[in-house]
Amino acid sequence: MIEFDAVSKVYPDGTTAVSEVTLTVPSHKTVVLLGSSGSGKTTLLRMVNRMVEPTSGRVLIDGADIRDRNAVHLRRSIGYVMQSGGLLPHRTVTDNVATVPVLNGTSRRSARKEAAGLLERVGLDPALGKRYPHQLSGGQQQRVGVARALAGDPNILLMDEPFGAVDPVVRRDLQDELLRLQSQLGKTIVFVTHDVDEAFLLADTVALLKPGGVLAQVGTPTEIVEHPADDFVAEFIDAGRPRSVLR
Numbered sequence: 695m696i697e698f699d700a701v702s703k704v705y706p707d708g709t710t711a712v713s714e715v716t717l718t719v720p721s722h723k724t725v726v727l728l729g730s731s732g733s734g735k736t737t738l739l740r741m742v743n744r745m746v747e748p749t750s751g752r753v754l755i756d757g758a759d760i761r762d763r764n765a766v767h768l769r770r771s772i773g774y775v776m777q778s779g780g781l782l783p784h785r786t787v788t789d790n791v792a793t794v795p796v797l798n799g800t801s802r803r804s805a806r807k808e809a810a811g812l813l814e815r816v817g818l819d820p821a822l823g824k825r826y827p828h829q830l831s832g833g834q835q836q837r838v839g840v841a842r843a844l845a846g847d848p849n850i851l852l853m854d855e856p857f858g859a860v861d862p863v864v865r866r867d868l869q870d871e872l873l874r875l876q877s878q879l880g881k882t883i884v885f886v887t888h889d890v891d892e893a894f895l896l897a898d899t900v901a902l903l904k905p906g907g908v909l910a911q912v913g914t915p916t917e918i919v920e921h922p923a924d925d926f927v928a929e930f931i932d933a934g935r936p937r938s939v940l941r
């Protein structure tokens with residue numbers, strides 16, 4: 695379980711990115727941080743692995759304040775998928791997936807073996823492991839990004855607009871694949887998107903952020919559609935529009 699306890703972030707130039715957010719991400723569930731550009735989603739996500747330190751408030755994992763954890767060890771124990779894939783261009787796909795387990799002390803041989811299994815798990819032919827990232831399609835690169843985040847079997851996955859850079863058909867494939875994986879693996883997932891349909895498809899709980907990093911509403915997709923908290927929420931989700939993706 696991840697708990698954001700009244701966290702705020704004011705960047706050194708005075709920008710308030712996140713304001714007093716209190717939010718719980720239950721274990722084995724997917725919480726989607728939804729909001730328009732600049733509403734603080736990435737800042738909030740990065741607080742979980744200490745890439746961003748809150749100006750005030752605390753982040754707890756399973757009840758323990760993460761400030762008491764070594765930041766590097768914490769980061770390596772949490773899967774992270776970025777929008778661009780974030781793959782290392784001069785390493786093969788297999789070695790990209792094996793990087794963190796090797797850093798954590800797993801032998802290269804067993805990390806590569808695990809990588810082959812993970813490529814299969816995300817729907818890729820393990821033979822692609824020999825290629826370099828530029829030899830893959832955008833959708834394949836994103837799958838590798840997910841495989842890499844799963845390496846070492848972390849409990850927590852942070853996903854920052856992971857499917858934002860691919861076309862709508864591939865995006866839908868990747869979303870379905872994530873739902874399938876999550877039903878098998880039961881990770882604790884924090885997923886960032888500005889896409890309402892993507893949020894409603896993937897989330898157990900949606901946390902909708904307003905500009906300035908203020909929580910506008912937290913609820914299941916159905917709760918938010920049926921009872922938007924205010925005009926901002928109703929407008930953001932375009933209440934009244936037919937929804938095919940509600941589970």
Ligand SMILES: Nc1ncnc2c1ncn2[C@@H]1O[C@H](COP(=O)(O)OP(=O)(O)OP(=O)(O)O)[C@@H](O)[C@H]1O
Pocket residue numbers: 705706707709710711729730731732733734735736737738888
């Ligand atoms: N290092 C930084 N220094 C100053 N301001 C920053 C920094 N990083 C982010 N910000 C500002 O904080 C606010 C929130 O940014 P953040 O990236 O968290 O939003 P976001 O909702 O993830 O946006 P996007 O969807 O565009 O990625 C924005 O106004 C942004 O310009």
